[in-house]
Amino acid sequence: MRGGRHADHEDGLAGLTPGTIFMEETTELLAVRRQKLEALRAAGVAPFGARFEITSSPGDIPAAFVEGVRVRTAGRITAHRNMGKSHFLDLSDSTGKVQIYLQAKEVGPEAAAIFEHLDIGDWIGVEGDTFTTKAGEPSVRASSFTVLSKSLRPLPDKWHGVQDTEIKYRQRYLDLISNPASREIFRKRIAIVAGIRRFLDDRGFIEVETPMMQRIPGGAAAQPFQTHHNALGTDLFLRIAPELYLKRLLVGGFTKIFELNRNFRNEGISRRHNPEFTMLEAYWAFADFEQMASLVEEMVCHLAMTVCGGHVIEHFGEDGAVTKKIDLSPPWRRARYSDLIRSVKADWYELGPEARREWCAANGLDISHCAEDFEVTQHVFEKLVEEKTMDPLFVTHCPKELVPLAKQNPDDPSVVDVYELIINGQEISPGYSELNDPDIQRARLEHQSGGETQKLDGEFLQALEYGMPPAGGIGIGIDRLVMMLAGAESIRDVIFFPHMRAR
RNA sequence: GGGUUGGUAGCUCAAUGGUAGAGCAGCGCCCUUUUAAGGCGUUGGUUGUGGGUUCGAGUCCCACCCAACCCA
Numbered sequence: 001m002r003g004g005r006h007a008d009h010e011d012g013l014a015g016l017t018p019g020t021i022f023m024e025e026t027t028e029l030l031a032v033r034r035q036k037l038e039a040l041r042a043a044g045v046a047p048f049g050a051r052f053e054i055t056s057s058p059g060d061i062p063a064a065f066v067e068g069v070r071v072r073t074a075g076r077i078t079a080h081r082n083m084g085k086s087h088f089l090d091l092s093d094s095t096g097k098v099q100i101y102l103q104a105k106e107v108g109p110e111a112a113a114i115f116e117h118l119d120i121g122d123w124i125g126v127e128g129d130t131f132t133t134k135a136g137e138p139s140v141r142a143s144s145f146t147v148l149s150k151s152l153r154p155l156p157d158k159w160h161g162v163q164d165t166e167i168k169y170r171q172r173y174l175d176l177i178s179n180p181a182s183r184e185i186f187r188k189r190i191a192i193v194a195g196i197r198r199f200l201d202d203r204g205f206i207e208v209e210t211p212m213m214q215r216i217p218g219g220a221a222a223q224p225f226q227t228h229h230n231a232l233g234t235d236l237f238l239r240i241a242p243e244l245y246l247k248r249l250l251v252g253g254f255t256k257i258f259e260l261n262r263n264f265r266n267e268g269i270s271r272r273h274n275p276e277f278t279m280l281e282a283y284w285a286f287a288d289f290e291q292m293a294s295l296v297e298e299m300v301c302h303l304a305m306t307v308c309g310g311h312v313i314e315h316f317g318e319d320g321a322v323t324k325k326i327d328l329s330p331p332w333r334r335a336r337y338s339d340l341i342r343s344v345k346a347d348w349y350e351l352g353p354e355a356r357r358e359w360c361a362a363n364g365l366d367i368s369h370c371a372e373d374f375e376v377t378q379h380v381f382e383k384l385v386e387e388k389t390m391d392p393l394f395v396t397h398c399p400k401e402l403v404p405l406a407k408q409n410p411d412d413p414s415v416v417d418v419y420e421l422i423i424n425g426q427e428i429s430p431g432y433s434e435l436n437d438p439d440i441q442r443a444r445l446e447h448q449s450g451g452e453t454q455k456l457d458g459e460f461l462q463a464l465e466y467g468m469p470p471a472g473g474i475g476i477g478i479d480r481l482v483m484m485l486a487g488a489e490s491i492r493d494v495i496f497f498p499h500m501r502a503r
Numbered sequence: 504g505g506g507u508u509g510g511u512a513g514c515u516c517a518a519u520g521g522u523a524g525a526g527c528a529g530c531g532c533c534c535u536u537u538u539a540a541g542g543c544g545u546u547g548g549u550u551g552u553g554g555g556u557u558c559g560a561g562u563c564c565c566a567c568c569c570a571a572c573c574c575a
Contacts, residue, residue, distance in 0.1 A: 019522060028547060029513055083541095084534040103535065134536045157514040157527055159539050166516085166570050178514085268504095271572080368574075393560075490571090503569060 033152045034038040036117040040147060045114055047150035050351065052125040059096020062138040067130055069138060073098060074125040074148060076177065077118065079158060087115070088139075091126065094176070099139040100126050107144055111366065114147070120158075121151030122180045140448045165492075172496050182493070188486040189494055191307045196260060196280060199299050205256040205282060210245035212238060214263065216457045219243030221448070223266040225275075238264035243473070246283050247434070250471055251463045255285035260478070271490045272426065275499050278478040283434070287472035289406075292431035293394050293419045296474055297332050300392075300423075300481070303326050308485055317488040322391065326424055326484065332392040337415070339397060341377060348377070356380075374401045389390075395420040403445050409434040413435040424484040436471070438464035 040047045058075040074089035075098070089100040104112035118124065124147040133139050161178035168175040168182070175182045189311035199205065215234070217224040219241030222454050227236050242259045249256045249257055258281045269275065284292065341348050345359060353373040360367045360376060365383055370376045377399070385395075397415040400408060408415035417433035435441050442461050449455040482494040492498035 032529065080540075081537045081540050082534085083537060086535040086537085088537045088540085090538080099538070101536075105535085106569070134537085135538070137536085137538065138538090154513045154528060159527065160515045162514075163516095166510090167514090169570090174514095217533085268575095329533085366575080501569065 002330040028120070029154050030152065032146040033119060033150070033154075033317060036119065037150050037152065039117045040114065040150065044079045045118070045147050047147055048417055049125075049146060049148040050124075052146055052148055054125065057095040058091045058093055058098040061098040061130065061140065063096065065130065065132075065138040067132060068444055069130045070127070070168050071130060072125065072127045073140065073473065074123065077120050077122050078149075078155070078177065080120055080471060091124070092177070094187075099133070099137050100128070100142050100145075101131075101133070101139050102126075102142040102145065102330060107142060108295055112143065115145070118147070119154075120153060122147065122153045123149035123151070123155070139342055166500075169492055169498050170500055183483075185486045185488055185493060186496065189308050189482045192482055192485060193260065193278075194302055195303050195306055196299065196478075200258050200282065203256075203295075205258050205284070206254065208246070208249060208254065208257050208259055209261070210242045210259060212264075214239050214373060218445075218455075218457045218460065220263075220265075225264050225266045241279070241475070242281050243475075244457055245475075246281055248460065248463045248472075250283055250285055251466055251468045255469065255471075256283075258282035269499060271492075272480070274386070274479065274495055276490050277491070279494075280476040280478055281473065283471050283473045285471045288433040288470070289396075289417050289419050289431045290471055292472035293332075293334070295328055295472075296431060296476065297392070298427055301328055301330055303481075304485060313485060313487065315489070320387070324424070324487075327391050328423075332394060332421075333397055336397040337381070337395050337399065340385045341381060344380060348380075372401070378402060386422050386427065389422045390424060395423045395463055403430070403432070404448055405432070405435055405441070407435050424480075426480055427477075428480050428484065431472065431474040434468075434471045434473045436464065436468040438468075 024112040037047050040474040052074050053072060054071075054074050055072045061071060061073060070186050073091065075093045077089050077090040078097065079088075079090035080254060085105070086101065086103040089102060090097045091100050100323055100378065102115065102374060104115075107115070112223065125148050126140060126142045127144050130144040131139055134432050137404065156167075156174050156178045158178070162168050162171075162174050167341075168179075176186070198496050200207070213227070213229075213236045215236060217237040217240045219239075220243070222240040224237040227238065228234070229236050241263055242261070244261060258280060261278065262276050264276050265273075265278050266275065267273065282292075282294070282295075301311060304313065311328040311330075313324075314322050317323040336441055338349065345351075348356065348359075351359065353376070356373065356376050357367060367376050367379050370379055382462045396419050397409060397412070398418055398420060400406070400414060400416045403416050403418050406418045409415045409417050419431045421429040421431070435444070438461060441464055445456055479491050479494050482488070483491060486494060
């Protein structure tokens, strides 16, 4: 055993005895762990250790098991099966777990006495030889162990894990420790984000970073969060989209770029909305929305193959039954917006505005919030097309009122050259042939800002006047993409720390 | 913002208006290949907060807080 009191001084704050601070609760369980903490110190063991060299993480040992090899590993004790003079421990971290076999005669009487002061939840380092138990479990026979961190609070139920949604979200670490299904979702999220970067990098796109704090928040129609710069004495906004800065970089000559990071929208919170969310935006000069659609299709299929092992994604309910099946096999269906509306109501475009509203009312659609006629049509689209579409669908030729910043279609000026990708009943990604005529852009933005010039990003418009190459652009909501690929029904299940009300 | 459901031991869950319980975890004892280890014993509670009704409230009523789901 290593360590000693001298190594432990940083634990105490000046004038306070270690172990007496931060004790707002005084339950017996906490008191017992505090006593063990002091017992470790009394035995000359630093309960909060330092550097420990490892040869393998816990999950790596069974994953690539070799019998009879000396290893050093470290992890949290997540289970303890006491057989008297020998003990079986599960040692875990995000890589997985490995079983440790610990015998008093092997580690010696001093270490065995120290072991008595350990608990489920503590971090330890172990050195020993690999072997296989009678039951066939790849294990490490400990010849020594080192206390790395004493846990002063008990872990959640070892079998059920954390079930309380509040604890899952507010104390995600407990969810990660005790729920393998949750760990798997985040493993997929991490692989998806890394996979997107690699995919785009392989195709010559470069990752850039643009301001998150903006004087004029643009690039989308959404309420921003407001903040203030003290030294400058000016208000700033958290970005609602990076678009207007990425387009400045197109002007600057970067022809294949993307940004994969957070945006902020000061709007409702729901199963599908978190105030901060992760979005990919990519711009490809000299391309159009059709090529962007193909790029997204190829990328998502690639992610499904590498992260989920196939093109068919299944979502499971609590009872283990399949609740959803999403088939991502290419080629993905592409359909015009107007044709999709006609598939719901064949003579929709022959009806007048009043007749359309009457039809909605007769079919149980609440359109009281729709002021304009195109909003009524869009509501029909959302309820009767979008929400029912599980497999990928590129919706093309959308009405220009819905996407005021896209290029009009040369053959039909009432629609724009965009796609909206729908998977799993929600909009996952829009793609554009980006508008690069500075005069049309100015007119659209002026119209959109409703004459409030302080909302107009003049510097962006000026940049366009220097000439922006024609380009295809996409946005992908990463949280929703992960929900779809990882089988999560709430955005809170794919964000480590979703926003929660103060308690 | 509206509606529904929920909040009980560290965790997972019980409890007709009538003495707040179980499993796991913890503590004590036994056990040198277990894996939800096992056996025997045992501790642990301001029932989300604040009011009210009642002889008596975890349970009924009101307000508030937090969460999940649905709607806007």
